[in-house]
Amino acid sequence: xxxxxxxxxxxxxxxxxxxxxxxxxxxxxxxxxxxxxxxxxxxxxxxxxxxxxxxxxxxxxxxxxxxxxxxxxxxxxxxxxxxxxxxxxxxxxxxxxxxxxxxxxxxxxxxxxxxxxxxxxxxxxxxxxxxxxxxxxxxxxxxxxxxxxxxxxxxxxxxxxxxxxxxxxxxxxxxxxxxxxxxxxxxxxxxxxxxxxxxxxxxxxxxxxxxxxxx
Amino acid sequence: xxxxxxxxxxxxxxxxxxxxxxxxxxxxxxxxxxxxxxxxxxxxxxxxxxxxxxxxxxxxxxxxxxxxxxxxxxxxxxxxxxxxxxxxxxxxxxxxxxxxxxxxxxxxxxxxxxxxxxxxxxxxxxxxxxxxxxxxxxxxxxxxxxxxxxxxxxxxxxxxxxxxxxxxxxxxxxxxxxxxxxxxxxxxxxxxxxxxxxxxxxxxxxxxxxxxxxx
Numbered sequence: 037x038x039x040x041x042x043x044x045x046x047x048x049x050x051x052x053x054x055x056x057x058x059x060x061x062x063x064x065x066x067x068x069x070x071x072x073x074x075x076x077x078x079x080x081x082x083x084x085x086x087x088x089x090x091x092x093x094x095x096x097x098x099x100x101x102x103x104x105x106x107x108x109x110x111x112x113x114x115x116x117x118x119x120x121x122x123x124x125x126x127x128x129x130x131x132x133x134x135x136x137x138x139x140x141x142x143x144x145x146x147x148x149x150x151x152x153x154x155x156x157x158x159x160x161x162x163x164x165x166x167x168x169x170x171x172x173x174x175x176x177x178x179x180x181x182x183x184x185x186x187x188x189x190x191x192x193x194x195x196x197x198x199x200x201x202x203x204x205x206x207x208x209x210x211x212x213x214x215x216x217x218x219x220x221x222x223x224x225x226x227x228x229x230x231x232x233x234x235x236x237x238x239x240x241x242x243x244x245x246x247x248x249x250x251x
Numbered sequence: 252x253x254x255x256x257x258x259x260x261x262x263x264x265x266x267x268x269x270x271x272x273x274x275x276x277x278x279x280x281x282x283x284x285x286x287x288x289x290x291x292x293x294x295x296x297x298x299x300x301x302x303x304x305x306x307x308x309x310x311x312x313x314x315x316x317x318x319x320x321x322x323x324x325x326x327x328x329x330x331x332x333x334x335x336x337x338x339x340x341x342x343x344x345x346x347x348x349x350x351x352x353x354x355x356x357x358x359x360x361x362x363x364x365x366x367x368x369x370x371x372x373x374x375x376x377x378x379x380x381x382x383x384x385x386x387x388x389x390x391x392x393x394x395x396x397x398x399x400x401x402x403x404x405x406x407x408x409x410x411x412x413x414x415x416x417x418x419x420x421x422x423x424x425x426x427x428x429x430x431x432x433x434x435x436x437x438x439x440x441x442x443x444x445x446x447x448x449x450x451x452x453x454x455x456x457x458x459x460x461x462x463x464x465x466x
Contacts, residue, residue: 041420051389058393062423101416103384108367115374123378127413129420130437131384131392133444134367142448144441146370148362152323152349155361159330163338169318169346174266177346178273182465185400190446198342201316205256205344208277216449222345224449226359227442229348231405233357234431234439235463244465248450250397250458 040064044099046092046114047106048072051131053079055103060086069095069118096122101129108134109145141220153192153222164198166191167222168206168213171229172245178209180245187245188214190228192221214248255279259314261307261329262321263287266346268294270318275301284310284333311337316344323349324360356435368407368437379413381406382437383421383428386444387460393424395460402460403429405443407436429463 041064045052048070056066060083067088068076076089088098096102096118106114111132115123136145143149153167168191169177180187189211193199203213216225228246236242256279260267263285271281275298282303283291291304303313311317311333321329326347330338351360358364368382383406384392395402404426408414418428431440443461451457 049389051384051392054389055384055392058424059420061393101420104371105384111367111371112374115371120375123375126378127410127416128371128375128378128380129384129417130368130371130380130382132367132371133385133441135445135448142445142452144363144445146363146365146367147438147441148359150361152326152347152361153345156319156326156330156343156345156347159327160335160338160343163341163343165343165345167345169266169270169320169344170348174264174269176465177266177270178276184466185462185464187464195342201342202344205274205316209273214450215453216446217453221446221449223362224442224446226348226362227439228446229350230357230359231431231436231439231443233350234436235429235466237357238430238432239466241466244463247400247462247464248459249400249402249462250391250460251399251450251454251456 042098042100044069044095044102046095046102046104046118048076049105052105055105056087057083060084067095067098092118093122099126101127103129103131105131108132148223151220151222151226153219153226157194157219164193164195165219166193166198166202167219167225168202170225171232173242176243176245180209180211182243182245185247186212187247188212190214190216190225192216192219192225194219214251257313257315259284259310259317261310261317261319261333263291264320267320270320271302272298275299282310282313307333308337314341316342318344318346320346323347363438366435366437366441368434368441372409372434379408379410380434381408381413381417382434382440383417385440386447388457391458391460395424395426397458397460400462401427402462403427405429405431405440407431407434407440409434429466
């Protein structure tokens with residue numbers, strides 16, 4: 037898609053504005069939709085004559101491709117405000133996440149509230165469970181040198197001492213280890229393994245692993 | 252943990268055997284536990300005199316640190332077979348995943364069966380929803396060059412045409428794009444964003460993103 041596109045962006049937060057400016061810089065036409073388009077005056081002045089602002093419905097009508105860049109908790113309301121019919125036959129790039137911080141810990145309001153790692157910790161209350169090594173195949177467990185770089189191993193567990201011990205052990209194989217917090221983070225590590233599985237299914241490849249860039 | 256450890260491995264599949272050999276090679280004592288220890292004769296012969304095999308309970312009793320390397324669907328049964336008390340005061344490295352292929356698509360038997368991306372696709376049945384850009388902050392969306400390498404952008408959606416369009420658009424910002432399949436993969440991409448959030452919370456950093464190494 038190298039031609040000039042009409043792109044609607046729903047959401048006037050930092051992501052929507054930055055994305056809008058970036059897309060204008062690549063020659064696309066951009067309209068940001070907001071509950072309160074007046075808030076976009078500063079952005080419009082900086083972004084140049086091609087930049088436009090309007091209501092959610094204006095931006096949805098304007099876009100051939102529409103980017104959803106609002107808080108996950110507002111996503112479905114914003115789409116209704118924008119008019120569901122305005123998306124018919126169009127592409128919606130959904131950049132939202134169902135983030136839920138109401139419990140005091142990061143979670144998802146659509147998604148999982150449990151994991152096998154947590155189940156196992158509940159089954160073994162007097163053991164220190166550390167989730168790890170669950171996202172790679174056998175050979176990569178003991179030799180993380182892969183084509184294209186050195187991946188990271190992500191672990192989670194409630195005991196700092198146990199995580200330190202596992203980190204030491206994994207270091208003997210050459211793994212840089214990233215501590216993802218308490219055992220409840222097994223939810224995200226187990227889901228990352230599904231991303232791994234889906235990629236394997238699609239490509240037939242098995243020797244790959246994730247790395248966190250910019251850490 | 253640089254001293255010689257007694258490590259029990261529950262599971263005699265490729266992961267358990269490879270890990271066992273790897274740990275023996277780093278000077279640790281290893282016992283693999285299996286429902287059928289006789290299956291481990293070949294491994295024992297190859298792994299040398301320090302290698303041991305036994306029942307799940309033998310391996311759990313043997314290990315100061317125990318690695319759980321069985322199918323997720325068997326994990327809790329295996330722990331019960333091994334004797335729950337045998338884990339008291341010990342470290343359990345849980346390398347299992349709650350994989351569930353019964354639907355014909357990769358899923359989790361503990362975990363999510365929905366995502367915000369899928370909800371949005373259901374809300375807009377005549378639009379083509381593509382999940383993407385949900386795992387990075389605004390500035391990284393339009394400039395993926397990060398310290399330490401170039402991350403990947405993972406997308407999911409049911410329309411190949413829509414994914415091609417989004418891939419083209421993201422390429423204008425310099426993103427290599429990895430197609431993670433249908434919109435149901437939004438489950439894993441939204442959970443990856445939680446891994447991102449947890450890391451941000453723990454470190455205060457925001458400019459990071461995942462890369463798939465070995466692809």
